[in-house]
Amino acid sequence: MSQVSEPEKRSDDADREGGPAGSPAGETVSAVEDQLQAALSERDALMQKWLLAVADFDNYRRRVQKEAEQERRYAALPLARDLLPILDNLHRALEAARNGGDVNQLVQGVQMVSKQFDDVLAKHAVVPIAALDQPFDPNLHQAIQQVPAPGKPPLTVVAECERGYRMHERVVRPSTVIVSAPDESAS
Numbered sequence: 001m002s003q004v005s006e007p008e009k010r011s012d013d014a015d016r017e018g019g020p021a022g023s024p025a026g027e028t029v030s031a032v033e034d035q036l037q038a039a040l041s042e043r044d045a046l047m048q049k050w051l052l053a054v055a056d057f058d059n060y061r062r063r064v065q066k067e068a069e070q071e072r073r074y075a076a077l078p079l080a081r082d083l084l085p086i087l088d089n090l091h092r093a094l095e096a097a098r099n100g101g102d103v104n105q106l107v108q109g110v111q112m113v114s115k116q117f118d119d120v121l122a123k124h125a126v127v128p129i130a131a132l133d134q135p136f137d138p139n140l141h142q143a144i145q146q147v148p149a150p151g152k153p154p155l156t157v158v159a160e161c162e163r164g165y166r167m168h169e170r171v172v173r174p175s176t177v178i179v180s181a182p183d184e185s186a187s
Helices: 006-016 025-073 077-098 103-123
Strands: 126-128 141-147 157-162 165-167 170-173 175-180
Touching (some): 077 103
Parallel strands (some): 141 175
Antiparallel strands (some): 157 175, 165 170
16 A cells, blocks of 8 residues: 655645645636525525415415315305295295284294295205104104004104204204003013
C-alpha cells in the first residue's frame, strides 16, 4: 500500500472541489453559496405552497362543516312543505264543521285528509306497521293489554290502539296493541 504525501492529498481535494490545485477558493465557495441560495429559495417556495394548502384545507373543512350543519338544520324542510297542504285541507274541514255542513261530506273530507297524510308519509319512506291479526312482535308492537280471544292463537294482535310506523328498517313508533291471552281452559 503506497502512502500519499500531504501536498498530493491537498491537490486531490482541490480537484474534487472543482478546480485545479492552485485555483482561488472563492469560486468554489461562490458555487456552494449559489446552490445554498437556490435550495433556500426552493424551500421558501415549497413552504409557501404548503401554508396555502393548509389554509385551503381549513377553509374547505369549515365550509363542509357549515354545509352539513345547514343540511341537518333544514333536513325536515321537504316533509314540512309536503304536509302544509294537508294542514290547509284539515283547516277547511274544521271550518266546514263549524258552519254546520253535511256530516257525510265532513267525514269524506277528513278521510281524504287522512289519505293525504298516508301518501306524504309514504313518499318520505314512513310506512305503517301491520299489526291486526299478526303475531305479537315486541320489536314492532307495544302491548297494553291481554284479552281472551276465542279462536285466536295466544299473543296475536286483536286490536290496534295506535298505529305504528317505520322509516326504512327503523321503527319510528311501535304500534300500541291489545293481544290475545292464552286460552286458560286448555290447561
